Amino acid sequence: MTVKIVSGQLEFSNQDLAEKLRKKGRELVEFLDDYTMLDIETTGLSPYRDRVTELAGIKVRNGKVVDKYSQLVKHPKNNKVPQFITKLNGIDEKLILTQGIPVKEAITDFRNFIGEDVIVGYNVNFDLNFIYDLCEKFNLERLSNNYIDVLHFSRVFFKKESHNRLLDCIQRLGISESEAHRGLKDSLDTKAVFDIYQKQFTSEMLSEVKNNLKNCILTEKIPFEYLIKRNPFKNKNIVFSGSINEELPVIATNMGGCVKTHVDSMTNYLVMGNQDFFSTSNPELQKARSLIAEGNKISRISESFFLDMLDSWARS
Known part of the structure; x- marks a missing residue:
């Protein structure tokens, strides 16, 4: 699966991911x-x-x-x-x-x-x-x-x-x-x-x-000059949990993020499948809530919101 940004427009060949992005026009x-x-x-x-x-x-x-x-x-x-x-x-x-x-x-x-x-x-x-x-x-x-x-x-x-x-x-x-x-x-x-x-x-x-305007392929190595431009995931610890498209951790890694298996006090983002976002039985969510209650700053976002952040970065 190839994910491209062409003149600020994300293009996903994976239909499942493509359907979750807004079909906005070209810049x-x-x-x-x-x-x-x-x-x-x-x-x-x-x-x-x-x-x-x-x-x-x-x-x-x-x-x-x-x-x-x-x-x-x-x-x-x-x-x-x-x-x-x-x-x-x-x-x-x-x-x-x-x-x-x-x-x-x-x-x-x-x-x-x-x-x-x-x-x-x-x-x-x-x-x-x-x-x-x-x-x-x-x-x-x-x-x-x-x-x-x-x-x-x-x-x-x-x-x-x-x-x-x-x-x-x-x-x-x-x-x-x-x-x-x-x-x-x-x-x-x-x-x-x-x-x-x-x-x-x-x-x-x-x-x-x-x-x-950015012009890169997210599933390949991204040029350094793009990664330093308001990259929301660079050097961030990210945990994916629930029903998540398998390409999202690849994209996050290529953008300089550090993908982890489990939530801990160093986690910056917990990305959850859209259907799992409110699941009270998810162990990673339970751990995140406990850490947040202790004062840790962990952002819990859905798969769609993750893609929205990518889209906003591509158009920034």
Whole structure:
């Protein structure tokens, strides 16, 4: 079985693994005049655990904004928002309940708003994962649109800087002194950054962005220059337990991880089969829980989440 990353796109010849990955589009490195810029707000970082609180975007034609979408999202059971998120963007449960619309209605409207456009955003893979999963949940058209990540342009434009958040860029470029952390305003700010890049990027800089995208085979020895780039598994102790595809330990080892047979105090990740994740009889899970209770930091993740981490690394 061969697992490839081509221009930031994971490709699995093993059908079982391939079916567990999101079928997102390809990352493009170019400047377009027509696209949809988007930004979302959420209750946290994980599409598996957290919820979308706001969907927003702008539709661009010939470089000009021709349409806008901004909507708070209301979920049927839980609309609580962590305090630190509310402090960041002002979105709380009361605001969602009074101004939000049901999540199915919101994601249906937003998927129609995006249409077949190339998607542009800042660290856009984060947004795509949440939107993709909501589209799948409500049986909408799959979000397989190609996309452009403005963050990757920023890393070349400000290559001497160690941090290139949206806030950093809008301050450096004189666009704004603060980041709103609200979808519509952040979409407009990202477009302003993208517009400046379009005017000032050289062909050499574009080539550098392309060259920075990973292109490797995970079941073979990975070039050192890829492994040092935000590799989530390098030098980590990983235990696989339950019904796990046999290629996952190979991939983890090739990425510089140390695969162990049993959980101990040095374990960083316990990766469990999707069907075993909540199994109370799993001995490795029992051991991990005991060690966590003693203060050890062990992250328990599912097989699908492991693949999601690989996908995010490939597109980073």
